Each structure stands twice: as C-alpha cells, then as structure tokens.
Amino acid sequence: MSRSINRVAVVGLGKVGELVASLLDRADFAVVGFDAAPRPGLDVPSQAVDVSDGVAVRKALTEVDAVVSCLPYHLNIAVAEAAYDAGVHYFDLTEDVPTTNRVIELSAARPESAFVPQCGLAPGLIGIVGASLAAGFETIRSIELKVGALPQNPTGLLGYAFNWSAEGVVNEYLNDCEVLRSGRRQMVPAMTEKERVFIGGIELEAALTSGGLGTMCQTYEGRVHRLDYKTLRYPGHFRQMHFLFDELNLRDRREEVGRILVDAKPPVNDDVVYLHAAVEGVKDGQPFRENHVRGYLPIDIDGRTWRAISWTTAASAASVVELVADGVLPHTGFVAQEDIRLADLYSTTSGRLFAQDQVTQNQGVTA
Structure with a gap:
C-alpha cells in the first residue's frame, strides 16, 4: 500500500x-x-x-x-x-x-x-491511553491522567532533574489548567489539588499542571463528569516550587527561574517515565475503574542508549x-x-x- x-x-x-x-x-x-x-x-x-x-x-x-x-x-x-x-x-x-x-x-x-x-508524551501518549480506556465504557464518570518524568535516584528536597525543557516545566507549573468539573470546562490554578499516588510501592505526589490534556476537555465536555491532568513528582516537590514562585516572588521571572533550576538540578541519564491513567464509570453494565500504569526506563536503540523521556x-x-x-x-x-x-x-x-x-x-x- x-x-x-x-x-x-x-x-x-x-x-x-x-x-x-x-x-x-x-x-x-x-x-x-x-x-x-x-x-x-x-x-x-x-x-x-x-x-x-x-x-x-x-x-x-x-x-x-x-x-x-x-x-x-x-x-x-x-x-x-x-x-x-x-x-x-x-x-x-x-x-x-x-x-x-x-x-x-x-x-x-x-x-x-x-x-x-x-x-x-503529555499531551500525546497519555491522552491516547486515556481515550482508549474510555472507549470501553458505556458511561464515564472520570478520566484521570498523570505523567511523571523523574530521576530513578532522586536527591535533595526537589527530588528532580531537568531532563526536559526547563521553560516548558515552568510554564506547566504557572499557567492555569483546563479541566472538566461537573462536565463543564473550567480554568483552575496549577500546582493545586495535590494527591498521593503509589506506583509499585513508590510514593509520589501529583498536582494539576497545564497543557497535558491537549484538546481532550473540548472533546469530552458534556460526556465526562471529571477530567484532569496531573504531573507526578516525588513527595515535597510542589511545596518547594510554591516557595520558589510565591515566597520568593519569582512568578514573573520565568527565564531566570529556569536557569536557576537547571543549574541546581541538571539532567541525568538514569531517569524513569511513569504513566498513570484511570477511567471510572459503567462498563459492561457495572460500575468499574480501569487503570493503565506503566514505568519506562532508558533503552538501547540501534546500539545507543536513550533516556526514558527522550525515547x-x-x-x-x-x-x-x-x-x-x-x-x-x-x-x-x-x-x-x-x-x-x-x-x-x-x-x-x-x-x-x-x-x-x-x-x-x-x-x-x-x-
């Protein structure tokens, strides 16, 4: 063909x-x-x-x-x-x-x-995963999507390494987030609605960040009661970011913050990408929650090792x-x-x- x-x-x-x-x-x-x-x-x-x-x-x-x-x-x-x-x-x-x-x-x-x-990855793969899960439900109460690109061996209070664009991460933390609440699109502040998440026995925290849903809110408005995207981090990370942006009044100095963060937490090769998607609703006539949870490591492609976030x-x-x-x-x-x-x-x-x-x-x- x-x-x-x-x-x-x-x-x-x-x-x-x-x-x-x-x-x-x-x-x-x-x-x-x-x-x-x-x-x-x-x-x-x-x-x-x-x-x-x-x-x-x-x-x-x-x-x-x-x-x-x-x-x-x-x-x-x-x-x-x-x-x-x-x-x-x-x-x-x-x-x-x-x-x-x-x-x-x-x-x-x-x-x-x-x-x-x-x-x-987000938006992108995580939305594909969420929509594919949702396609098997007769009615959908919630779609919860989470992604974390993290160091396997975190250090310090942030527990993070900037393997991705610092500019993009800062924007995700500061720009308002589009979500569905009661089936309607709303804008809510980033780094809010924090929750604990456990993956394979590892405790993480998740908070709303912007951009990860792409066009999903428009697609599912009126069909899904609750839809949101959260970023996964190690516990305590978002508290430190609130200190940086709010206590130190750096919200309007994004480029400077990006440089500081990359210098403090440079990239690492031993990273891990977590995907966590969950859909709740009615499936096969019964209430049900379906999860899709994955952890991806660096892999070898044609003789070269690539970081998890990259590949x-x-x-x-x-x-x-x-x-x-x-x-x-x-x-x-x-x-x-x-x-x-x-x-x-x-x-x-x-x-x-x-x-x-x-x-x-x-x-x-x-x-």
Missing part, C-alpha cells in the same frame, strides 16, 4: 528531534533534519536553517511531504504556518495551548493537509506520523490525540518499542 507521506523533515535536532529523525528513518521514511547549525554524524542528512527566516523555512519544506517540529513551543507557529504555505502535513510536540489553537485554525483553512500537534516522546511522535502515512489516521484536517487508538500506535514500527518489557529496578513497575 502506498503511503501518503514518504519524505519527512524534522526541524529541531535536540535529543528528542534527533531520535524522531532516526525512528522515522527506521520506519522507511526519507528523512532530512534541519537545525540552527549543521549536525554531522546523524543517521539522516541534515542542513542548517534559521527558523526565524520564513523564506528559508518554506524553501526547506518544498522537497518533503511532511514536517515534524521538535522545537521549543514558541517557535512552532512559524513552522506550522510554513507547512500551511508549502501544503505539507504538520506534526509537533507542543503542550502550548495558543500554539495548538493556531494549528487548528490552519487546519480549517487548509483541510487537504493533516495538522497533528501535541504528539509527545517515549520520540516514539509516540514517530508512530503518529506512521499512522497518518499509512492511512490508519486521516491525512486531511486536524487530528486530535484522543482520536488515536492505543492498539494502532503499538502496531507501528516505533510504537512497538512500548511493548518491550520495562522494569524499573527495585521499584516493581512493569510495562
């Missing part, structure tokens, strides 16, 4: 972008990477491009069928608009709501191309590109993450990585 996508550009070749390019290459796409500077030694050819130069970005997209933006959230709109002008399919990893709203506008104006934002994010994104290319998902218009079946994602070349047994050492969590 012929594919609707054969040639793919990956813009932004950081840790996740580099792996997205490699996974797409493994899935038999012709891939070219673009970054601010040439990146020799990659699995795919790469070229330099200045994403602030609209003409250069549009020229870079003339020879491809699709583009995956792996850039910081504030740079995605420029790539999405270039994809619109070039008439190519668009994918990104953003958790930023205004960016997604702009992508939805573009998809309505050019319905002949697919626009699929939020293809990462889970990249594999989810690459899988969605495969599903659109192969016609499992629509190749026209806006595609929401909750439209994707988890079984379909697992069936792709990249999605099969999630099927590998993942056991967190001494923590008893098995995928």
